[in-house]
Amino acid sequence: MTERQLREQECQLARYRHLEREVTDPLAAGLLHSIVEELEAELRKDCPHWHGPRD
Template identity: 75%
Template structure:
């Protein structure tokens, strides 16, 4: 899951429906998701427990 975006001006963007965000907001969320996926992939490579590896793989696929 992605964290909710909060702009420097304090506006949380709650008045903007999802999918109606400006290009900058979409790019920021896309970048945050890329970083999150990369972190899970690193964990997936390092984990030795088969169950944990399977769960991490499922998480990555859902993101």
């Protein structure tokens, strides 16, 4: 994975995390949480040195 692809994945993950915090519907929150977990797992698989966002 290139550095650019990693940044794009991290941006997408940040957007979903933000939505997860803002949503008020419990079902939507659960679905967004699942998406966040899948994106994190994908990042860890594709980039073993990735340990989380660069906040």
